[in-house]
Amino acid sequence: MAETMRAVVVPRHGGPEVLEVVSRPRPSPGGGEVLLQVKAAGVNHLDTFVRRGMPGITLPLPMIPGSDASGLVAAVGAGVAGLEAGDRVFVSSGYSCERCRACLSGNEPLCRFYGLLGEHRDGTQAEFVVLRASQALPLPPGVSFEEGAAFPLVFLTAWHMLVARAAVRQGEEVLVHAGGSGVGSAAIQIAKLHGARVLTTVGGAEKGAKAKALGADEVIDSRTSDFLAETRRLTGKRGVDVVVENVGQETWEKSLLALAKGGRLVTCGATTGYEAKTNLSHLFFKWLSLLGSTMGSRAELLQIADLVAARRLRPVLDRVLPFEQAAEAHRLIAARAVFGKIVLTP
Numbered sequence: 001m002a003e004t005m006r007a008v009v010v011p012r013h014g015g016p017e018v019l020e021v022v023s024r025p026r027p028s029p030g031g032g033e034v035l036l037q038v039k040a041a042g043v044n045h046l047d048t049f050v051r052r053g054m055p056g057i058t059l060p061l062p063m064i065p066g067s068d069a070s071g072l073v074a075a076v077g078a079g080v081a082g083l084e085a086g087d088r089v090f091v092s093s094g095y096s097c098e099r100c101r102a103c104l105s106g107n108e109p110l111c112r113f114y115g116l117l118g119e120h121r122d123g124t125q126a127e128f129v130v131l132r133a134s135q136a137l138p139l140p141p142g143v144s145f146e147e148g149a150a151f152p153l154v155f156l157t158a159w160h161m162l163v164a165r166a167a168v169r170q171g172e173e174v175l176v177h178a179g180g181s182g183v184g185s186a187a188i189q190i191a192k193l194h195g196a197r198v199l200t201t202v203g204g205a206e207k208g209a210k211a212k213a214l215g216a217d218e219v220i221d222s223r224t225s226d227f228l229a230e231t232r233r234l235t236g237k238r239g240v241d242v243v244v245e246n247v248g249q250e251t252w253e254k255s256l257l258a259l260a261k262g263g264r265l266v267t268c269g270a271t272t273g274y275e276a277k278t279n280l281s282h283l284f285f286k287w288l289s290l291l292g293s294t295m296g297s298r299a300e301l302l303q304i305a306d307l308v309a310a311r312r313l314r315p316v317l318d319r320v321l322p323f324e325q326a327a328e329a330h331r332l333i334a335a336r337a338v339f340g341k342i343v344l345t346p
């Protein structure tokens with residue numbers, strides 16, 4: 001039987017309009033793999049980069065985008081232990097060799113074979129997706145499929161930035177850029193969970209109120225005020241201990257100036273460009289640390305899932321749309337008209 005499935009596809013690089021929903025053969029799991037019946041698939045900024053194309057990176061097109069998903073195990077391949085058809089799971093989108101020093105020390109993203117579903121191979125925005133069994137993690141009871149598709153990539157990114165890289169501590173002050181973004185809305189909660197005072201930039205009063213509801217102590221409206229001046233004012237001219245950066249070129253210089261002595265800037269992305277300027281005298285006189293971060297470990301993801309199950313971290317769902325509106329999801333993200341995450345359903 002030639003069973004098919006529906007999938008969102010990036011057939012070629014371009015604007016949101018290039019996205020299509022097409023019929024594809026339903027994949028089947030090989031040894032060590034499982035077939036996931038997708039109930040919900042998250043949309044990330046990454047999807048828009050994959051759609052547009054990234055300078056210097058060749059992607060295997062056409063490709064199914066999507067790095068987050070949750071659903072039910074539909075079938076298991078040979079040699080898979082501990083998973084069976086019907087299990088509720090969510091996807092750990094990163095995969096790696098699982099046997100090198102980076103992998104075995106919990107630094108999988110540093111593995112030379114590290115890849116992400118939806119970037120290096122077909123992703124999750126399809127009715128079915130084949131995963132390595134190690135990528136199918138138990139979705140805790142009480143966590144919905146939509147939530148299970150909303151939290152993994154952004155919470156893992158923010159957790160690794162704040163906890164593993166910046167080592168945020170009780171009583172510190174943290175500035176989170178773009179508190180309404182997926183990573184930003186996760187970072188606010190994670191910094192609060194670790195006892196920090198959180199300042200965050202948002203575009204507009206409505207997003208400000210939502211950021212406060214997530215626990216942000218101070219909200220800076222990036223449309224009407226200068227975040228550097230506001231950060232100085234709100235910290236009594238001291239600056240913050242940690243800046244969570246994902247904006248890049250547009251904010252970099254001021255982010256450095258917003259740091260207190262001994263402060264750490266941690267970055268996971270540069271949505272406004274990579275060519276940022278760094279004043280080295282600030283770097284050494286103030287003992288600043290610049291920290292890069294991308295994704296995180298599967299152990300961290302399991303810890304996050306426990307905290308989500310315990311409702312100590314809350315996936316932030318902006319809206320749920322059908323696959324057919326994937327282009328609309330990309331447009332909303334580009335227009336910054338989203339607070340938290342958009343999730344697609346088949």
Ligand SMILES: [Zn+2]
Pocket residue numbers: 096097098099100101102103104111112113
């Ligand atoms: Zn490895």
